Amino acid sequence: MRIQLLVTDLDGTFLDSNMQPSTGALMAVESLRKEGIGFTICSGRADPGTKPFVEMLKVRLPYIVSGGTAIINPLDNKVIYKVILSDEQIQALVALGLKSGSDLLFHTPQSIYALCSDTFWQNVCVQRWMEWRGWKNVYRCNSHTDIKSVPIIHINFFNREDLLPDLAGDVE
Numbered sequence: 731m732r733i734q735l736l737v738t739d740l741d742g743t744f745l746d747s748n749m750q751p752s753t754g755a756l757m758a759v760e761s762l763r764k765e766g767i768g769f770t771i772c773s774g775r776a777d778p779g780t781k782p783f784v785e786m787l788k789v790r791l792p793y794i795v796s797g798g799t800a801i802i803n804p805l806d807n808k809v810i811y812k813v814i815l816s817d818e819q820i821q822a823l824v825a826l827g828l829k830s831g832s833d834l835l836f837h838t839p840q841s842i843y844a845l846c847s848d849t850f851w852q853n854v855c856v857q858r859w860m861e862w863r864g865w866k867n868v869y870r871c872n873s874h875t876d877i878k879s880v881p882i883i884h885i886n887f888f889n890r891e892d893l894l895p896d897l898a899g900d901v902e
Contacts, residue, residue: 735768735791740775740783751783759787770794776837776884777802778867796837799883809839814881823885823901824874830889830897836877837884841867843877850888 738744744755762769769787772794773780780795784804792801792810801811815823824845827834833846844851851870871877887897 733767735770736762737770737772737794740771740773740780744771744783751787756787772798776835776842777840778842781866795839796884799837800839802839807840812839812881812883814883815885820874820882820885826897826900827885827887830887830893830900832897833888834874835886835888836871836874836882837886838877838880839883841869841880843869843871843874845871845874846888 741749744751746752759769768791770789770791770793771780771783771787774797775795777795777800780793783789784793789804792803794801799813800809802808803810824834826832827845833844833850836843836845844854846854854868874882887894887901889897
């Protein structure tokens with residue numbers, strides 16, 4: 731049986747602690763291609779955090795973002811699959827997030843919207859992972875209703891580490 735496709739995660743797998751692929755990882759991708767083995771990415775990151783690596787690695791196969799809630803064709807940037815959260819799910823999660831004092835990131839198939847404190851937003855804007863290769867399509871919003879025109883596929887909660895286990899239980 732011959733390997734036909736290799737799919738990799740980014741954080742903690744393909745990227746090092748500096749959010750860079752190692753020389754060995756880059757050489758491995760080239761070796762795969764020489765052997766005729768397909769290569770793509772599957773990440774929990776939203777598209778703005780994945781796309782710079784898709785471009786850098788010249789990925790030509792569909793790639794997966796936001797923990798599997800969307801698949802994008804890099805050849806034409808079209809979303810070929812998405813799972814959309816319902817209005818009821820979004821309202822319940824936003825209420826829980828606001829009640830818990832969480833900062834929220836809303837993933838749409840190709841963008842991120844942040845409903846967050848000024849401090850969180852400032853941290854987002856200065857992070858190295860944001861600056862690397864010029865992230866695009868990251869916006870701040872005042873309410874989840876500001877983004878009604880695009881489907882929300884995933885929501886990240888950011889809070890104090892000691893509160894996250896209880897918050898995870900509440901989300902379920």
